[in-house]
Each structure stands twice: as C-alpha cells, then as structure tokens.
Amino acid sequence: MKELEITLQHLESAVVLHVAGQVDSNTAAQLHEPLLRAAEAPTGAVDLDLADVSYMSSAGLRVLLQAAKALQKRGDRLRLVNVPLHIYNILNLAGFTSFIDIKP
C-alpha cells in the first residue's frame, strides 16, 4: 500500500506542500505535522498542492481545518491548489470554500 508522500517547496513568500497518495485516517497524521508547522510559522503563505491526492477522508478535512484555524490567527487563509474535481466537490459541499481558498 502506497503511503502518503509529502514534498516541501520553500518559495520566497510561501511554503508549498505537494501531497501524493490517499489522505485518510491511516495517513492524515503524516500531513498534520509539516502542514501545521508551516501554518503556525509567523509569516508566509501556505499552499497545499493536491494534484496527486486520489482520496481525502474526513481525517484529511480535519487537518485542513486545523491549518486553516492556525492561519486565521494571523489573518491568513490556507490555499489549496490543483484540487482534483471529486475532492473539490466534497470540500465545497462541506462548506470549506468559505474559509479556505480552493482552486480545482
């Protein structure tokens, strides 16, 4: 079983996390640590690239929520890019588009 692969890319004004695999209750903890570290840093935008994520369960949604809350404390919003259509659909229906910037 392929586990989650996370690659960090440090740009001048943002940290980009490229995620590949399934984000579910077995793997969400792997995303939690690097994403929260970036979100809790004092500055810098946080982009999450989901191009290679095949599935995201509610455990993945919770990690996104935690990062969004951390960023909200400094007035920023989490940005999701390259979101696969079926994941975008679920995030939108769950109301996540109201506090996270999501681009399919």
Next chain:
Amino acid sequence: MKIEANVWQKVPGATAVEIFPIIPKANCVSSNCYIFSAPDALVVVDPGASPEQTRQISRILADALMASQRPILVFLTHCHQDHSQEAGLELPAGIEVKRFAHQAGVEAMKHRDRNLTTAYLYPWNPEICTARFEGILFASSPASEPPALELADGGRIELHTEPIAMPDGATLQRQWLPLGAGNRLEIYHTPGHSACSISLRVGSLLMLGDLPFAANPGVCGLDGWNHADLLQTLHKVDWLLEMPVITMCCPGHGYCVSAQSMREKLRLMEAEASNLTDVPLMDAERISALKIYVDELLEETAALLTIFSGRLYTVSYYLSLLEEEDSAANRVLATLDIDQIDRILSDFRRIAEAFKTSVMPEWTMVLKGVQVARSLQQVLSAEHVRQLLDLSLVDRAQRRLEDFLNLVRGLQFLQTEQPGAVNELIAELLKRTKETTMIESAHLMEAVDDDQSFLEALTRRLAAHSPLRDIEFEFAPATQDTNANIGAERLDDILANVMEGMAGMGVKHISIATRVASGHVEIRLSSRERMDPAAFGKRRLDLYNRTLGWLGGGLECSQHEGNAEFIIRLLALESV
C-alpha cells in the same frame, strides 16, 4: 465460564474430557476447529481449510496420542469448504481415523459438488475433500448407515439413533456415540444453513457450526440453504438451549459464548430470518454483481459521510471564531464519532484496494461490506446524533446501507416501493431547500435571549446549511400525469445527490424539466454553467443508475459544450 483458544481445558459437564479449541480470526476461508481428548477417542470437529491449521491439529493429536493411544474421530458440522477441505488430516501411518458427516454432506463431497460444498466461492479452485467418510450420519436408509464401525484393534464404535420427542410434538433427530467414562458425543440434525448441518454436544458444550450466521446477509441463499428448515432448527435449538445441561456454545467462526447469549442471538436471528422467504440463490454471478455494488456503496457512503463530517468541521470553525471553541465547537464535533466512521471507511477502502491484487474470493468482500454497513448503521443511529443536526445526508447514507443489506440478503426492497407523482416530488424537494433556511432563522431569533439556546440554534443553522439554498432553479413540469414506479425517498435521494453534486461544482442555475415519453417519465437536470460530471465519481453515478435500473429506469449523463446534463428515466405507472 470462558472457553479459551489454543489451550487444553476441562470440558464442563463431562468426566475426564478436555477440549483444545483452535479459533483463528473469523474469516470465510477456514473455520474454527475443536479437538476433544476423551478416554476412548480423540474427536476433531471441523478441521477447516488451512494447511497451517492442519499442521497444528496434527501436532496436537500426535502429542495426545503419546499420552494414550485412541482412535481419532473427525466430524464435520457441515460439508462447506471452509470446514471440510482438510478433513483428510495427513497423520503418520498406523493412526486410525474415522470420519463422520451427515449423509447429504458425504454425498456432496463424493460427487465433487462445487455448489453444495461452496467450493465455487473460492477463486483458487480448491480441491474438494476426497477422504473416506465411514460414518454416515442420519442416513435416509438403514442400509447406508452402519450401526457400528470396526476398529483395527478389534474395538467397535457404536452409533446409536435416539430421536428426541419435543414437548410441542416436533422431533429432534439425535444420534450419539460413547466416548468412555460415561461420556457421550451427541449429534443433532440441525439443517437450514445447509441440508447436512449438524450440531454436536460434549458435556455442557454445544458446537453449532455455522447455524448462528445462517440468516446473515451474504450467507443466506448459499446453495443448500433452506428457509423452512432453518426456522424449524432455530426453534429446536432454542428448546435445547433451555436445558441447563448446555452452558456454552461454540460456533464455527469466532469465539464461544454462553448458552444464554447464544439463545438471545438465535432468537434475534429467528425474527430476522422469518422475512427471508424468497431468497435467491447466492451463485457466482450474484456474488460478482454484489461485489461491484459493494465498491459503489463504499464510494457513495464515503462521499456522503465525508461531506457531513466536513460540515461539522465547518461549524466548529465558525464557532471557534466566536471564541466558543471549548464548549460549543467541541460539542458539535462530539456529536458524531467522526474518527470512528473515518476509520471504518478508510480501513475498508484499503481492504478493497488490497483485494484487487489478491486471490481472495469476491464473497469475502461482500461479507466485509455487510460488516462495514452494519458498523456504520450502529454509529449513525446513536440517539445523540439524531438530536442535534440536520440529518438529510446521514439519512441518505443510512438508506443506502439498508438497501445494500437487503439486497445481499436477497430481499427485493423495490417491491415495497409506493409509486409517486414525479412532478409533485420535485416541487416538494425544491420547496424544502428554501424552507430549511427560514425555519432555522426563526429558531435563531427565538433563542437570542438565552446563550445556550442561541448557540444550539446557531449550531443547527450552520450544520443544516443546504448547498442548494443559493441555487436558482427553473422547473418545467410535464403537463401529463407523471406517476412513476419509484418510492419518494429513493428518487428524492438521487435527485438531491445529483443537484448537490452540481452545486458542489459551482453551478448556480439548475434547470429541471420532466416529460413523459415511451412509457417513461424523464427528468432532465442541466446547468447553465460549465461542469464536469466526472466530479461525481463514476461509481456514485453507477450506483444511481443501478438503483433506477431495478425499477426499469436508468440514469444517463452527458456533456454538451462543457455543460453537463443528467437524464433520469423512470418507468411510468401505466406501463408497470
């Protein structure tokens, strides 16, 4: 009292008899095995179908024979592959083994019947047990049932037939043989799960084989299963379990339980089994179809429940902005055990993926699907879940789970559907999407003076946020009668899911039109905005198409210049 796995222990209610239960993790490939050491014989009940288990059995028997030489008597509770395959038990030369099974089972194995032995369920095409069964139990004619088996040392095993006349006039077929020191092995004919099913009693232990699972979805309907026999057997076993002599029950899979617990379980099962009057055969074709349905069900329930969980997270996010995180937000999240649901679904998804590259039988996935559906039903039906939140998504998921379980059981849920007028149903659904907001706003205003009530009303309002609230609908109803062969709930579920899926892709305008043509009521849903139907996931659309297909209809999805159109067809009532 507890019966421990993998250890010798005294058999309650017997003299100088010990039991060594082998209880693997419950699975449909190989059964439990119970080994008894009695003064005059070693008894093996259901060797199973795992070579590793066979090696363990052989070691245990060899050790027991070192202590005292006795014949080995192998019994099958029934001839299904997972119990019988290893009945040959390769043992060193000179060790005498006599095998016993119900006549119907012996004949099924002798004729290499892949259906009655359920060998067809296993993709590795297992060999059916070829071992010789000298002990024919409950034979239809005395000629085929030797009253005694001769042993090499000149001894004999006498098989006694003593039917039990039950107080209500029924007869429980019983045979028994002596095990030494006044102990008996009693055998009862308990058909239903299969024609050859027997139960065995040693002391206070009753081995029931697969009787406790015989009404389970995915198990009822296997070749040889019989509804009338099962109900009679349940009644007879209930009477047996009333007797104080039986204190523990040992099933063919899973752990041993007290007679009282088993009696309660079998009574619940009897209620469940009473509806299973017209169960179709669980043949290979049906299992393959059910396996596809399991995949679709997984996709659908995962989507619905992830959206629902996500909405709870969204509520908690906004409550935390109001600095109510410690109380209201946490209470919202505690409403539903999101983590447990997620674990159940995530684990099942992984099992489903691992299945693709394994040689496990499709039947395993159907049974696993049944287990997951039941676990989810239990979590979702908790009383506190129902108190707080808008449950339309949970209700939809619940209905899909129930449909699935009924279909696996072989119940035709569609027969219970009441026809409805499609135009009215759509109008009602559209009205409801706007009403939710108004009702919740009213609650909010009423609760404004009380902090606790206000928070609860606010929570409900946030959680009940319908994604269809801001959609602009155009509805062009057909002028003809639109009565169709579908229940309101299922059509409502499919329409709501399709429309919410469109909303999820950013569609703001949905046109709905109905018409009656060629014996069908047709519902067309289209968007002004561009959208890709792939956002739904193919399996979810397949599931809707399958459900509608059972009713003589279907769902089509097409894309035209970037816009999606969904066409739902239902059999018009006139042509039903």
